[in-house]
Amino acid sequence: MSIPELRVMRLPHGAGLPLPAYQSDAAAGLDLLAAVPADAPVTIAPGGRALVPTGLVLALPPGTEGQVRPRSGLAARHGVTVLNTPGTIDADYRGEVQVVLANFGDAAFAVTRGTRIAQLVIAPVLQVSVRESETLDETLRGAGGFGSTGLAGTR
Template sequence: MKQTVRLKKLRENAIIPAYGTEFAAGADLYACMDKDITINPGCTEFIHTGIALEIPTGLVGLIYARSGMACKRGLAPANKVGVIDSDYRGEIMVALYNHSSEAVTVSKGERIAQLVLAPFITADFTEADSLEDSVRGEGGFGSTGTH
């Protein structure tokens, strides 16, 4: 299913997000800076994309790591999954964290993350004195075992 998303280039050299294959769920986001940025081990740098989006109401933009960048180079979004609300109109930035033991350089125009558009549901949270029982109950953090 295709959805139109309006995009504004904030910098002339910004690259429009693109899907790597016909059935890719995530569109690649590209670095848009004046110079390459080196991220030291254990550090985070905010990487500009040079674009702003108008995400349709009812959808959310989710920013995920690119698997190759995360597994081979140790760079992944610092917040694990970035959330872009449909009413946000500022520049899309990716906070990349260096999980590796070596400094890693991000180059201008490099693919830095992937953007997935997804529907979401909002809730009306209602306070209650009790909750319905379930088989699991209050068990958490490994309570269901490893098999």
């Protein structure tokens, strides 16, 4: 089985940074790094947010999307997360990948050059045809949502 290829174009402000990489053999996500100037880190105040550049433009394999997800260590240690989780990168997007980071922690967080700021998971996408219908099939759950299945592990 061949492994799909993710083509990456590095922008000038991403020069010298490592390309996205898996950090273990079974990792689901590739780490994305901050391509901010070495002498100008981006500081996110508590309750604040920032759009952080990666210095990369991607060409995802056809039939896939890139899902930008938080890094658990940043969330657990600093309260910093990806605001629009997961962020979607469409296969036909050719602009710079940027990550919206939000700081829910108690202290300011400095994003320095090369900081691993998010994970990129490449996932298959199914496009559908849309057809309006007067009725839909019934299910056991029905219209129940937002807590309708309860908190306990069994129904």
